[in-house]
Amino acid sequence: xxxxxxxxxxxxxxxxxxxxxxxxxxxxxxxxxxxxxxxxxxxxxxxxxxxxxxxxxxxxxxxxxxxxxxxxxxxxxxxxxxxxxxxxxxxxxxxxxxxxxxxxxxxxxxxxxxxxxxxxxxxxxxxxxxxxxxxxxxxxxxxxxxxxxxxxxxxxxxxxxxxxxxxxxxxxxxxxxxxxxxxxxxxxxxxxxxxxxxxxxxxxxxxxxxxxxxxxxxxxxxxxxxxxxxxxxxxxxxxx
Amino acid sequence: xxxxxxxxxxxxxxxxxxxxxxxxxxxxxxxxxxxxxxxxxxxxxxxxxxxxxxxxxxxxxxxxxxxxxxxxxxxxxxxxxxxxxxxxxxxxxxxxxxxxxxxxxxxxxxxxxxxxxxxxxxxxxxxxxxxxxxxxxxxxxxxxxxxxxxxxxxxxxxxxxxxxxxxxxxxxxxxxxxxxxxxxxxxxxxxxxxxxxxxxxxxxxxxxxxxxxxxxxxxxxxxxxxxxxxxxxxxxxxxxxxxxxxxxxxxxxxxxxxxxxxxxxxxxxxxxxxxxxxxxxxxxxxxxxxxxxxxxxxxxxxxxxxxxxxxxxxxxxxxxxxxxxxxxxxxxxxxxxxxxxxxxxxxxxxxxxxxxxxxxxxxxxxxxxxxxxxxxxxxxxxxxxx
Numbered sequence: 218x219x220x221x222x223x224x225x226x227x228x229x230x231x232x233x234x235x236x237x238x239x240x241x242x243x244x245x246x247x248x249x250x251x252x253x254x255x256x257x258x259x260x261x262x263x264x265x266x267x268x269x270x271x272x273x274x275x276x277x278x279x280x281x282x283x284x285x286x287x288x289x290x291x292x293x294x295x296x297x298x299x300x301x302x303x304x305x306x307x308x309x310x311x312x313x314x315x316x317x318x319x320x321x322x323x324x325x326x327x328x329x330x331x332x333x334x335x336x337x338x339x340x341x342x343x344x345x346x347x348x349x350x351x352x353x354x355x356x357x358x359x360x361x362x363x364x365x366x367x368x369x370x371x372x373x374x375x376x377x378x379x380x381x382x383x384x385x386x387x388x389x390x391x392x393x394x395x396x397x398x399x400x401x402x403x404x405x406x407x408x409x410x411x412x413x414x415x416x417x418x419x420x421x422x423x424x425x426x427x428x429x430x431x432x433x434x435x436x437x438x439x440x441x442x443x444x445x446x447x448x449x450x451x452x453x454x455x456x457x
Numbered sequence: 458x459x460x461x462x463x464x465x466x467x468x469x470x471x472x473x474x475x476x477x478x479x480x481x482x483x484x485x486x487x488x489x490x491x492x493x494x495x496x497x498x499x500x501x502x503x504x505x506x507x508x509x510x511x512x513x514x515x516x517x518x519x520x521x522x523x524x525x526x527x528x529x530x531x532x533x534x535x536x537x538x539x540x541x542x543x544x545x546x547x548x549x550x551x552x553x554x555x556x557x558x559x560x561x562x563x564x565x566x567x568x569x570x571x572x573x574x575x576x577x578x579x580x581x582x583x584x585x586x587x588x589x590x591x592x593x594x595x596x597x598x599x600x601x602x603x604x605x606x607x608x609x610x611x612x613x614x615x616x617x618x619x620x621x622x623x624x625x626x627x628x629x630x631x632x633x634x635x636x637x638x639x640x641x642x643x644x645x646x647x648x649x650x651x652x653x654x655x656x657x658x659x660x661x662x663x664x665x666x667x668x669x670x671x672x673x674x675x676x677x678x679x680x681x682x683x684x685x686x687x688x689x690x691x692x693x694x695x696x697x698x699x700x701x702x703x704x705x706x707x708x709x710x711x712x713x714x715x716x717x718x719x720x721x722x723x724x725x726x727x728x729x730x731x732x733x734x735x736x737x738x739x740x741x742x743x744x745x746x747x748x749x750x751x752x753x754x755x756x757x758x759x760x761x762x763x764x765x766x767x768x769x770x771x772x773x774x775x776x777x778x779x780x781x782x783x784x785x786x787x788x789x790x791x792x793x794x795x796x797x798x799x800x801x802x803x804x805x806x807x808x809x810x811x812x813x814x815x816x817x818x819x820x821x822x823x824x825x826x827x828x829x830x831x832x833x834x835x836x837x838x839x840x841x842x843x
Contacts, residue, residue, distance in 0.1 A: 381581045381582045382581060385580070388581075388582065388584030388623075
């Protein structure tokens with residue numbers, strides 16, 4: 218607090234006499250607008266020449282480094298960098314909005330299988346692909362060990378059949394899985410129809426090689442992507 | 458499956474007692490008999506020495522043209538055109554393996570309805586819509602009904618094809634069944650089975666037992682129904698209890714039986730001359746067992762009525778009254794009028810008639826109604842009949 222009153226320590230106090238003398242500045246110029254003033258133009262070359270160490274050509278250094286050049290003493294936010302940043306932000310936003318939200322997906326019917334595409338025959342190649350995938354996955358292992366792999370396998374293209382259900386009308390529904398979500402299988406039946414079958418309270422059977430595997434839908438209610446990395450715990454066979 | 462707790466209140470069983478007349482335009486006896494499709498045993502009690510005339514008449518009518526089949530059948534067989542025709546003609550069929558509370562029971566009720574009473578597991582695998590059983594509120598049992606006479610039950614229709622698919626793919630169990638088909642007069646119609654099915658043709662088992670030296674109570678007490686309904690009801694239940702004792706040939710109704718009352722407190726209903734010492738007499742029990750279709754039961758019943766009413770040259774052998782008792786299958790899915798039936802602890806569904814000869818007159822009535830009879834229907838706890 219006291220220092221504010223002491224003139225020699227204050228920011229806007231007068232320059233010391235020795236400095237003023239060496240720079241050749243008159244009192245009246247200090248604190249005024251410095252741009253284009255004669256005194257400033259006289260001060261700068263002198264100051265630079267004084268600061269340069271022995272062995273360099275003083276005139277040359279001043280001419281190439283300082284004369285007619287703007288030297289940044291601070292880092293103020295420039296208008297140019299602001300614009301760049303704004304653009305980057307916009308670009309990022311544009312990139313992000315390329316993935317639709319769930320709401321938008323629903324509105325655009327992204328996962329909707331059009332009626333004309335619901336052909337059993339057109340899904341058979343997918344099933345063949347899936348069979349190849351299963352052969353690869355099955356390998357030389359025995360069916361019991363394979364069940365652990367099957368839990369994490371992809372079911373798109375599998376032929377599944379409802380073996381047991383709380384709702385009798387689902388029993389016997391069979392077809393190629395066209396889409397699997399967290400809670401339903403969408404299958405294309407041999408009659409070229411799309412059936413949406415909930416996993417809840419349904420038991421499915423899948424035939425691979427010569428084994429029939431039973432899938433308890435109640436314990437299978439995860440997204441295919443989550444399922445592949447999920448650790449399944451063994452549970453007793455449960456009542457529907 | 459319901460659990461039976463010995464310390465809980467006993468499950469309620471029901472008895473229905475009807476005092477009615479054959480002369481009434483409402484043929485209540487015929488309705489009662491014809492609406493009860495699955496009959497396992499008929500017992501006729503006659504309070505006279507065994508009469509060869511009556512028994513031979515019965516045996517003749519039964520052996521001549523009534524029989525039933527025992528076969529192991531898949532359900533898909535019932536959808537073949539042959540069997541659809543049999544069903545139209547009034548086929549009755551009942552699976553006889555396992556109890557109604559614990560196993561799958563299938564029946565065809567003679568009026569073209571197939572009823573499948575299924576456990577929860579079978580129902581979930583079958584694929585036909587049904588309703589939860591009334592006696593298993595926790596949905597552990599389901600009842601599926603199929604109307605085989607419906608016009609939609611023709612090959613090519615969606616419903617029919619679905620049922621056929623289910624019987625060929627999901628419920629392929631082979632059920633041991635008893636089957637019978639009769640026309641309106643109780644005459645059996647032949648059934649044709651495919652070569653793959655081994656069907657055994659069976660006749661009814663008829664057994665005559667004579668009971669000697671038994672105390673026969675007075676049955677006229679229930680012939681008239683007065684204002685005091687309660688006393689009549691007590692009399693009726695007493696008499697039916699006595700008939701039950703007679704049918705198991707109990708020693709308690711034998712003349713001179715001296716049982717320690719600590720062991721048995723049963724006492725006979727009073728005889729007509731209650732003050733004097735009881736008179737012992739002879740009686741006759743005729744039992745018919747097998748799958749007896751309702752029209753055959755009615756036929757036998759009418760035969761018994763005509764025997765009672767005709768005048769015989771030998772009055773000694775002429776019964777004044779008779780009791781006609783029919784037991785239904787304990788594990789049949791339905792009892793009367795297609796009402797649901799269960800077992801729990803007894804599964805009883807039986808009915809009994811007291812009928813009198815028109816030659817005897819009732820007590821104290823100026824214009825006696827000669828066609829009076831008393832009908833007694835008894836069902837255990839799990840039965841919707843009322």
